[in-house]
Amino acid sequence: MPRRRAGAAIPEMFRFMLEKPSTEAYPFKPIQLPERFRGKLDIDPAKCTGCQVCALVCPASVITMVDLGTRKVGDRELKVRRPLFDLSTCIFCGECVDNCAFNALELTKQFETATPNKADLLMNKAIVK
Amino acid sequence: MSTPPNQQRREESAGLMEYSTESLVPFGPIHPALKEPEYFKLVLEGERIVNVIPRIGYVHRGLEKAAESRPWVQNMYMFERTCGICSFVHSLCYSQAVEELTMYQVPRRAKYIRTIIAEMERIHSHLLWVGLMGHWAGFDTLFMWVWNDREVVLDLVEAISGNRVHKSMNAFCGVRKDMPENMEDRIIERMKFLTDRARYYREVIDTEETMLKRTENIGRVSADTVEKLCAVGPMARYVGFKRDVRLNDPYAAYDEVPLDVITTTQGDVHALLRLRLDELVASANMVAYAVKNLPDGPIRVKIPPIIPAGEHSSHCEAPRGEIFYFVKSSGGRTPDRVKSRQPTMANLPTALELLKGQTLADIPIVLTAIDPCFGCMDRMSFYDTETNKRWTWSGEELRQYGINYYFPERAKKKSGIKKAIGPPTNQYPREEF
Amino acid sequence: MSETLAQLGKYAEEVGTKVTPLRKNESTIEVSQDRLKAFVAHLVNDLHVRHLMTITGLDLGQNLGIIYHFSMERDTIHVRTTVPKAKPEAVSIIDTVPGAILYEMELHDMFGIEFIGNPWKDQKLLLPEEWPADLPPPLLKTTKADQIRRRLGLEAAKP
Numbered sequence: 001m002p003r004r005r006a007g008a009a010i011p012e013m014f015r016f017m018l019e020k021p022s023t024e025a026y027p028f029k030p031i032q033l034p035e036r037f038r039g040k041l042d043i044d045p046a047k048c049t050g051c052q053v054c055a056l057v058c059p060a061s062v063i064t065m066v067d068l069g070t071r072k073v074g075d076r077e078l079k080v081r082r083p084l085f086d087l088s089t090c091i092f093c094g095e096c097v098d099n100c101a102f103n104a105l106e107l108t109k110q111f112e113t114a115t116p117n118k119a120d121l122l123m124n125k126a127i128v129k
Numbered sequence: 130m131s132t133p134p135n136q137q138r139r140e141e142s143a144g145l146m147e148y149s150t151e152s153l154v155p156f157g158p159i160h161p162a163l164k165e166p167e168y169f170k171l172v173l174e175g176e177r178i179v180n181v182i183p184r185i186g187y188v189h190r191g192l193e194k195a196a197e198s199r200p201w202v203q204n205m206y207m208f209e210r211t212c213g214i215c216s217f218v219h220s221l222c223y224s225q226a227v228e229e230l231t232m233y234q235v236p237r238r239a240k241y242i243r244t245i246i247a248e249m250e251r252i253h254s255h256l257l258w259v260g261l262m263g264h265w266a267g268f269d270t271l272f273m274w275v276w277n278d279r280e281v282v283l284d285l286v287e288a289i290s291g292n293r294v295h296k297s298m299n300a301f302c303g304v305r306k307d308m309p310e311n312m313e314d315r316i317i318e319r320m321k322f323l324t325d326r327a328r329y330y331r332e333v334i335d336t337e338e339t340m341l342k343r344t345e346n347i348g349r350v351s352a353d354t355v356e357k358l359c360a361v362g363p364m365a366r367y368v369g370f371k372r373d374v375r376l377n378d379p380y381a382a383y384d385e386v387p388l389d390v391i392t393t394t395q396g397d398v399h400a401l402l403r404l405r406l407d408e409l410v411a412s413a414n415m416v417a418y419a420v421k422n423l424p425d426g427p428i429r430v431k432i433p434p435i436i437p438a439g440e441h442s443s444h445c446e447a448p449r450g451e452i453f454y455f456v457k458s459s460g461g462r463t464p465d466r467v468k469s470r471q472p473t474m475a476n477l478p479t480a481l482e483l484l485k486g487q488t489l490a491d492i493p494i495v496l497t498a499i500d501p502c503f504g505c506m507d508r509m510s511f512y513d514t515e516t517n518k519r520w521t522w523s524g525e526e527l528r529q530y531g532i533n534y535y536f537p538e539r540a541k542k543k544s545g546i547k548k549a550i551g552p553p554t555n556q557y558p559r560e561e562f
Numbered sequence: 563m564s565e566t567l568a569q570l571g572k573y574a575e576e577v578g579t580k581v582t583p584l585r586k587n588e589s590t591i592e593v594s595q596d597r598l599k600a601f602v603a604h605l606v607n608d609l610h611v612r613h614l615m616t617i618t619g620l621d622l623g624q625n626l627g628i629i630y631h632f633s634m635e636r637d638t639i640h641v642r643t644t645v646p647k648a649k650p651e652a653v654s655i656i657d658t659v660p661g662a663i664l665y666e667m668e669l670h671d672m673f674g675i676e677f678i679g680n681p682w683k684d685q686k687l688l689l690p691e692e693w694p695a696d697l698p699p700p701l702l703k704t705t706k707a708d709q710i711r712r713r714l715g716l717e718a719a720k721p
Contacts, residue, residue, distance in 0.1 A: 008337040009270060012329070022277050034284075036291040036306065059203035093206050093297045098305065107291075186688035193672075194700055194707060229586055359614050359661030372613070378587070378636050442588065442631060442638060444615065453615045453631065470616040470665075478661060 033109050038092040040110040041085060045126045047104035050081040054096035054105065060089045063096065066127055085123040087113070176488045181481045196467040201227060201436055205299065208454075208469060213294050214254045215447040217246055219469070220299040225380060226443035226456040228302055230436050237382075238426040239303040244382040245419045246289065246298055247445075248412040252323060253282050254448035255405045255412075258500050259330060262402060265493040266343040267532035267539075271333065278326050281319050288312065303429025308420075316420050320413040327409045334402050341399065342535055348398040348495045350483050360479040361472050362450025363408075364499060367401050369394040374446040386415050398498045435462060447472055449500045473501050490534035493527055566609055566634055573604060590640040595653055598643050602655045605632060611639065617665040619673040621703045626650055626673055630662075645675060654679035674699040 024031060033039075041062075055063040065081040072078075097105045104126075115121065172180035192211060196204045209220040221243060228235060256279040263271030283293045288309060290296040298304050334340045352368040365372040373390045375383040389411040393400045438460040444453045450472025457466040480499040487495055532539065567589060571581045574591055577600075583589045593601050605611045611634040620627035625644040632639040645652050654677035655662050666677040667687040677683050686693070689700075697713050698705045710716075 008333050012274070013270065016274070022280070034288045034291070035309065036288065038291040038297075057202065059199070059206040091206065091210075091295075092292070094291075094305075095202070095206075186686075186690070189688050191700065191707075198707070356612055357660045359612075359659070378633075378638075441584070441586075442640070444633070444638075451615070455616075455618050455629070455631065457620065466618070466620055468616065468618040474664060475616075475661070477664060 033111075037109050037111075038094055038107045040108050040113050041087060041090060041092075041096070041123070042106050042108050043083070043085070043123065043126050044104045044106070045082075047102045048082060048126045049102060050083070051101070052081060052083070053099050053101070055083060057095045057099050059093060059095065060091045062086055062090045068127065082126040084127060087121040087123055088118055171484075171489075171492070173489060176490075178484050178487050178489070178492070181484045185477070193467055193469065196464055198463060200434065200462050201464060202301070202434070204464065204467065205301075206297065208467075209295055209297065209299075211469065211471065214257065215250065215449065215452070215471075216294060217250050217296050217298065218445050218447040218452055220297075221247065221381070222443050222445040222452050222454045223456070223467070223469070224299050224301055225445070226441050226454045227436055227458075229441045229443070230439045230456070230458055231302070231432055233302045233430050233432050235302050236427045236430065237424045239428045240382040241386075241419050241423050242304045242308060242428065243299070244386055245308075245416055246286070246296060246304075247381065248416045248419075249282055249286055250296075251412045251448045252409055252416075253279060253286070254500075255409045256282065256323075258405060258448075258497075259402065261497050262344075262494070263340070265497050265528055265531070266340060267528075267536060268337070268339045271330070271340075275330065278323065281323060285316060285319060300429055301432050303427070305429070307428050308423065313420050317417045320417045324410050324413045327406050327413070331403060331406045334399070334406070339536070340402070343491075343494055343531075344398040344402060344498075346397050346399075347487065347491050348401070348483050348498055349396050350479065352396075354482055355479055358478040358482065359475055360450075361475045362446070362448075362500075363401060363404055364450065364476050364479055366390070366392045367404055368396050372451075374444050374451050378444065380443070380445060382419065386419050388415070398494055401498050435460065436464075449473060450476060473499070488534075489527075490531040493531055564635065564637055566611065567637055567639075569609055570605070570639070573609075577601065587636050588638045588640065590642060592642050595643055595645065598641075598653050599655065599658070601641065602630070603658050605639070605641070606658050610634075614659050614662055614665075617662060617669060619669045619675065619701065621673070621701065626675060628652055628669065628675065630655070650675045652677050654683070656680055672699055672701040674702075 050065070052065050055065050062085055063083045064086070066084050068080045068082055070077045071080050092107065094107055097107055113121070171178050192207060195207065199207065205220050205223055208223050209216045211219050256275050260272040260275035260279070263269065263275065286296060287293050289312070290298045290306060298306060334344075350368065352370070355365055355368050356370065361372065369392055371390055371392050374380070375388055376390045379388075391404050391407045391411060393404055395403075436458045438458050440455070440457045442453065442455040444451050446452075452472060453468075453470040455466070455468040456464055459465045476499050480496070480501070483495055483499070484492065567581065570589075570591075574581050577593075577597060579592055581589050581591050591601075611632045613633045615631040615633050615638075618629045618631065620629065622644065625646055627642060627644050629643075630641040632641065643652070650673070652675050654666055656666070656677075656679060663680065663682065664687065666680050667682055667685060669675050670677065670680075670683060671687055671689045692714070694713060697710065700710060
């Protein structure tokens with residue numbers, strides 16, 4: 001058992017004084033994010049077909065399908081639906097992104113999503129069609 | 130344990146009803162005069178703790194009930210959020226229990242990736258814990274340095290999975306994302322860095338007077354008690370039991386990756402510090418080995434959303450101990466019953482046995498030594514049988530009391546800590562009887 | 563099959579039940595309530611299967627199931643027993659396995675099973691003090707989440 005002494009950590013303390021600080025300079029400088037960072041959800045409305053698989057797999061009840069009327073295919077009337085996202089409960093898991101067969105969804109690198117207005121977090125880009 | 134009659138009367142008058150048998154800790158109701166829900170009630174004789182009466186359940190979220198109405202895959206995300214630091218192991222254990230009900234096998238590459246992430250989580254958890262021990266012992270410098278090194282492993286995890294804490298990497302029969310390309314050298318280099326740092330911290334805790342004074346010969350419990358009370362994880366390994374799920378019942382890739390289970394018979398909190406730092410080094414070696422020998426192949430097998438009927442269980446080694454999941458399916462889209470048991474629940478009777486006989490100043494060290502994983506230590510109430518005083522302290526006040534108890538020369542220098550030296554003056558009015 | 567399991571199989575036959583193997587090193591044994599204490603004592607003291615992982619409760623319609631999960635090296639042994647829902651009283655194994663105390667208290671809170679022989683069988687471990695006496699235990703299939711929320715005065719969840 002080595003000799004007990006106080007101040008075993010003092011040499012290390014000097015080393016730390018000579019190094020640059022470990023604190024990130026955010027928000028005064030932009031922060032570096034990795035490639036796979038999971039931030040706010042985004043949808044490409046042109047690719048969405050309303051198949052509602054994303055609404056079925058979401059664990060956090062973010063997605064509700066909204067009826068937008070009907071359209072004629074041959075001699076049948078098919079319902080047209082598009083998703084409405086309430087991103088205030090999103091857990092950024094990415095299940096919707098993985099399961100979308102048309103690659104319409106993407107988790108961007110945007111993480112500064114705090115807002116005092118809850119309506120800002122309602123994403124209805126796909127509805128206006 | 131038969132208490133003398135006047136002590137019994139004093140304890141009963143304080144509203145702390147007591148049931149006691151030979152080797153178990155009594156639990157009691159909340160005193161009606163205290164307005165806030167208390168977490169621990171400690172009965173003292175002067176400085177020594179005689180009895181501990183806990184109350185848990187403040188962060189009980191009803192996950193087992195909620196799991197019965199959600200589809201299988203959504204439950205995995207829910208159980209991942211049981212805990213922040215052991216999140217990956219929770220989802221892994223649940224996945225393993227469900228995968229055994231299906232007919233599909235997990236690909237070998239997925240098993241290796243699961244092992245890598247689980248061991249990185251263990252490194253993260255042990256680094257966090259060493260920092261917390263430094264904080265509660267009064268050695269804040271160690272806390273800052275260790276948490277600085279923690280950023281190294283968190284950056285690696287973020288590069289692989291996209292998030293630092295809730296990794297969401299698990300899927301049924303596989304993992305969701307592959308390892309990024311060209312990361313092998315970086316991971317091995319960082320693991321070497323963490324190994325060197327862990328060896329340095331080991332030297333610090335072995336020689337630094339602050340840590341030795343606070344952790345040596347504190348928190349002793351007999352091996353027989355630990356076995357009877359079914360403790361798990363480092364709480365069983367620090368008295369000499371070689372109890373580790375990765376060794377006894379290997380899962381994921383632990384039968385192929387060389388495993389080093391650390392046990393010690395030293396039996397005090399200092400031994401726990403050394404044990405967890407040694408486990409950190411062993412985990413870093415395992416990650417380096419697994420990354421070098423990663424097999425090729427698919428990372429996932431897609432399975433249908435309906436799981437066949439049956440029952441199965443699975444257990445895994447989280448950083449804190451053994452996690453156990455039991456899953457029952459009746460062939461539908463939602464489970465019939467999911468039971469999850471966290472390691473802190475299994476360690477709680479042992480932890481309460483540990484506290485008996487310790488002094489007031491040792492409470493934060495002993496409670497942190499079991500590595501608890503519930504919202505803890507925000508309020509504690511005390512009852513001293515010798516002076517008949519009752520008072521309440523917050524965690525910060527208790528911490529300052531402990532530091533000033535062991536290092537009184539520090540207390541003289543700082544001025545605003547006066548109220549933490551000895552019982553404070555805000556006492557509850559005594560009851561007449 | 564390990565030696566412990568072989569000995570357990572022999573003992574089970576003597577007592578009148580049998581060991582059913584499941585997939586991946588797990589086996590399950592069905593024991594009635596009156597034989598439970600002796601069975602667990604034999605398991606712990608004679609066969610040295612010391613580690614109890616947890617105790618699970620199940621709602622089986624007419625009965626409530628209790629499963630004790632023991633672990634020994636590679637094998638997991640589930641010991642199952644049932645109590646009727648109309649009279650949910652079970653035998654406590656505290657004197658053999660003192661570590662079972664918290665698990666039995668949790669089952670009492672969540673399913674309403676009373677463990678006779680447990681010194682704290684009337685204490686609440688996880689449920690709050692304000693839990694109304696006429697509200698049934700939460701984990702039964704007949705207790706709905708909405709019912710609990712309304713009775714405790716909590717706000718409704720998101721649909």
